[in-house]
Amino acid sequence: MTMAATMQAPTDQSLTSLVLDAAIAASRLIMAVYARPITAITKADGSPVTEADAAAEAVILDYLRPTGIPVLGEESVAAGIIPTLGERYFVVDPLDGTKEFIKRNGEFTVNIALVEHGVPVLGVVLAPATGETFIGDASGAWFCSTQDGIATERQRMAVASASRPRIVASRSHGHAALAALCETLDVEADVSVGSSLKFCLLARGDAQLYPRFTPTCEWDTAAGQAVLEAAGGAVVTLDGARMRYGKHDLAFLNPYFVAASSEALARQAAAEMTRLLA
Structure with missing residues (x-):
């Protein structure tokens, strides 16, 4: 009898690519729901939720599961499912801006982050309605488009100062x-x-x-x-x-x-x- 190999987390860039792929997959599902009449219900905390929220989180969890890294997901938490997190875990909001989604103004996002020792070290924010995608990891901050389901060439981003903010x-x-x-x-x-x-x-x-x-x-x-x-x-x-x-x-x-x-x-x-x- 042989022991199963311990799952190792991917390297930084492959992990970023995996998170981006998960966000793109969730975005595709969200836009399919967006294209038809939207039904929302109210959660215990008073915030709205739609079928897109839970379905998008399920897709993201499927993508992240092979890493073996725990996932803190908004809809999972709402259902009472909170894993033991440890020092390294993913944080997922499958549909941030559900109110904007219901209003159909396009200003909603898929959010996936990796937290290590209490701080986020990797993040992808994807706006399904426009394909605008923002990435931050150890290599810097980047912008690309994923409107067609494939990420375009990344462009580096940086903050800008202003005399009047x-x-x-x-x-x-x-x-x-x-x-x-x-x-x-x-x-x-x-x-x-x-x-x-x-x-x-x-x-x-x-x-x-x-x-x-x-x-x-x-x-x-x-x-x-x-x-x-x-x-x-x-x-x-x-x-x-x-x-x-x-x-x-x-x-x-x-x-x-x-x-x-x-x-x-x-x-x-x-x-x-x-x-x-x-």
Whole structure:
């Protein structure tokens, strides 16, 4: 009797390719649902869910299973399935921006990240409606199109500074302190977009600041954080520390945070957010 070989995780680039393939497969399924009438139900936390959410997560899990790496998935958690995560695990939001999906405005994404020792080190954010795809890993941050199901040649991305920052706000969420923050930081313009695309606009240099005054979960942010940090940006909580993952005792809820094109701007905004919320 021979012992089964221990499953080894792929190398970094092959792992990135696997995650990208999983996101493309999920995107194809999501767009098939998008093409017909959408039925949504309300989850226990009050958020909407459609048949695309669970089906896309199932496809992603099938792709990731051979790695042997645990997966923290939004729909799995909603069903009470939370694996033992350890120091290395995937974080999956199969359809981030379900409200945008239902509204049919195209601003929804597939998010897949790899977390190691509490920080996201690999992330793919794919917008199924447009094919816009953002990748962040140890090699840097990259943009490509997957509209035809095949990734085009990757283009490198990097954050861009600005004397007057552009701020990314959410169409579906808001906070009374946002206007005051914009005034204090002399924000030039508001670039409103849904889902984790907010992180990606910062990574591409289209905006510089994304303050978050409302609740998010780890699967909402992990992939976007990986992309932004790979592009040279920063994501910090209001105490100025890098936002971390694996908060099982908090039901994987994130504290308020700010994402920015630089750590200095992130810390400045975090301090101002703290003052405004006091």
